[in-house]
Amino acid sequence: MGQTLTEKILDDHLVEGELETGEEIGIEIDQVLTQDTTGTMVWLQFEAMGLDEVQTEIAAQYCDHQTYQFDFKNTDDHRFLRSAAGTYGAHFSRPGNGICHNVHRENFAAPGKTLLGSDSHTPTPGGLGELAIGAGGIDVTVAMGGAPYYIEMPEIVSVRLEGELPEWATAKDVILELLRRLSVKGGVGKILEYTGPGVETLTAPERMTITNMGTELGATTSIFPTDEQTEDYLERVGRGEEYVELQPDDDAEYDDEIVVDLSDLEPLIAQPSMPDKVVPVSEVAGESVEQVIVGSCTNGGYEDILPVAKMLEGRETSMETETIVAPGSKQASEMLAREGWVAEMMAAGVNFSEATCGACIGIGHVPASDSVSLRTFNRNFEGRSGIEDDNVYLCSPEVAAAASIAGEIVDPRDLADELGDLEDPGVELPDEYDGSKTDLISPDEAVDDELIKGPNIGDVPIRDQLGSEIEGDALLKMEDNITTDHIIPATQDILMYRSNVPKLSEFTLSRVDETFAERALEADGGFLVAGENYGQGSSREHAALCPMYLGIEGVLAQSFARIHRANLFNFGIVPLTIDEETYANIDQGDEIEVVDDVYEAVTTGQEEFTVRINDDYEVTATLDASERERDILAAGGKLAWTKEQAEES
Numbered sequence: 001m002g003q004t005l006t007e008k009i010l011d012d013h014l015v016e017g018e019l020e021t022g023e024e025i026g027i028e029i030d031q032v033l034t035q036d037t038t039g040t041m042v043w044l045q046f047e048a049m050g051l052d053e054v055q056t057e058i059a060a061q062y063c064d065h066q067t068y069q070f071d072f073k074n075t076d077d078h079r080f081l082r083s084a085a086g087t088y089g090a091h092f093s094r095p096g097n098g099i100c101h102n103v104h105r106e107n108f109a110a111p112g113k114t115l116l117g118s119d120s121h122t123p124t125p126g127g128l129g130e131l132a133i134g135a136g137g138i139d140v141t142v143a144m145g146g147a148p149y150y151i152e153m154p155e156i157v158s159v160r161l162e163g164e165l166p167e168w169a170t171a172k173d174v175i176l177e178l179l180r181r182l183s184v185k186g187g188v189g190k191i192l193e194y195t196g197p198g199v200e201t202l203t204a205p206e207r208m209t210i211t212n213m214g215t216e217l218g219a220t221t222s223i224f225p226t227d228e229q230t231e232d233y234l235e236r237v238g239r240g241e242e243y244v245e246l247q248p249d250d251d252a253e254y255d256d257e258i259v260v261d262l263s264d265l266e267p268l269i270a271q272p273s274m275p276d277k278v279v280p281v282s283e284v285a286g287e288s289v290e291q292v293i294v295g296s297c298t299n300g301g302y303e304d305i306l307p308v309a310k311m312l313e314g315r316e317t318s319m320e321t322e323t324i325v326a327p328g329s330k331q332a333s334e335m336l337a338r339e340g341w342v343a344e345m346m347a348a349g350v351n352f353s354e355a356t357c358g359a360c361i362g363i364g365h366v367p368a369s370d371s372v373s374l375r376t377f378n379r380n381f382e383g384r385s386g387i388e389d390d391n392v393y394l395c396s397p398e399v400a401a402a403a404s405i406a407g408e409i410v411d412p413r414d415l416a417d418e419l420g421d422l423e424d425p426g427v428e429l430p431d432e433y434d435g436s437k438t439d440l441i442s443p444d445e446a447v448d449d450e451l452i453k454g455p456n457i458g459d460v461p462i463r464d465q466l467g468s469e470i471e472g473d474a475l476l477k478m479e480d481n482i483t484t485d486h487i488i489p490a491t492q493d494i495l496m497y498r499s500n501v502p503k504l505s506e507f508t509l510s511r512v513d514e515t516f517a518e519r520a521l522e523a524d525g526g527f528l529v530a531g532e533n534y535g536q537g538s539s540r541e542h543a544a545l546c547p548m549y550l551g552i553e554g555v556l557a558q559s560f561a562r563i564h565r566a567n568l569f570n571f572g573i574v575p576l577t578i579d580e581e582t583y584a585n586i587d588q589g590d591e592i593e594v595v596d597d598v599y600e601a602v603t604t605g606q607e608e609f610t611v612r613i614n615d616d617y618e619v620t621a622t623l624d625a626s627e628r629e630r631d632i633l634a635a636g637g638k639l640a641w642t643k644e645q646a647e648e649s
Ligand code: F3S
Pocket: 064, 065, 099, 100, 101, 119, 121, 296, 297, 298, 356, 357, 358, 360, 361, 378, 379
């Protein structure tokens, strides 16, 4: 039987296991990336592991989430990250140089390679044929030390693209259509492999918009085959020699197939406050818009902003709408500036921002209360924009520019009819991506050769080995789809403590219950209870690290999001799955006791655990874990486990 493209790359990197769906496999990692909010822990953990040098072909440290240097904390972190990159042999991208995925795709992403990144949108270079997976920081630390990355072999689903996009429909609409059909849980446990004749009609940057947002489907990753479009892009970024042709075999078999006819698509929009609440733009037309932001790792490339510039050329943005353009990389800004497009957009009323995640995580450009903000981003979870009652819509740059002109949500086809001289700008790649590289410091150019730690950089907390008893109160009961933003909000005032776990922990789940952190510390042990898809969203390991610091020993949930589930193991918190009825019957404050000897049960492979509630009745909870995950849990987390492993060998 022939192989899918995913199987071919996995086969090339396989160090343990077999490519059978559901089996645990270990793969060799060629490249790692990390960013500033997850990176400080990555390097502190790397230091704690006692290694001298990164072992992967490429390791890159980006500073993109918290680039504004409000006080010393972010700046201290940036200096620490630069010193860690220099000390251990990683590339360092300075604050303001751009968003990790944009800078990575411009400089390092390559077909056939594996990439592990401590950011959930790491799958972006799947559009270039790289097998790129988002993971927790500790997984990246361990991979950076040369160890394999372990993962349960996902199902491989073919997303067959047919036809060609019509006017005003874009790559963003392809992924919004998939979100409309499959929901934010539709990709869980799956790798989406794009196939079919429609693939060749999309440029590499368009493909990367699609693979970027595969994360919103919950997919492990998404990947495109490589072809002339891939080679063309690599040549334009000056790395043509890295092209390799990668295609699935003709007789490859997939676990499932989804067909999208590109020619049926129209401009789509995700309504507040979930990326899967997708409708045609025309359905919500007429809603007035106070803010438009073009940018992010989804649509912040040169090719995303150029259409906006062309649509705004010679026009004015609406007086009622604030329009911000935040490119994904400084290279994109520089090229647009050289070509005169920045001036053109500014003349139309655009505010031009530095290349940063910024507004995507509520840092700057927070919308006004009870107003509509239209963004080209990938996420619109409630409160993520920095204000609780936000109304954030997600759309293509073209739809965003149309709203900026009209002051309200409008289908760009209707606006074009009304204005008479507005044309679909289409997709245009520059002859050469020729921005300067002064903000990307290679290991050879390293500025530092020892770690520099400021006062906001604390030690890494390590949990003791798993004990035989776990009991405590259900300290918080939560609903379905709790995100890592709920667990540890990523806003500036909170995330500036990312390297200071005791301080950051004070904000744990504060968006759900302000008293939680205090209660948890006082209780010194206890449980979290949640519905479906607990921990969806980012790869933020602080969402497990902070509950661990507060003494949380177990989470009872109907289901877990993939990366967060791994992070719970990595920080020694027992993730137990419960059914709907058990979830409904447990109340906040109930006393919970795991009846089994937990250490023994975990280490002997026991799957079903008896849990006593209020010393009154018993329910069954399931630990679905591989042998390696059980060992990690028993050791007290991945750092303790990795040290054990190193001592044994
Ligand atoms: Fe940054 Fe938002 Fe992407 S936080 S990495 S722009 S999802």
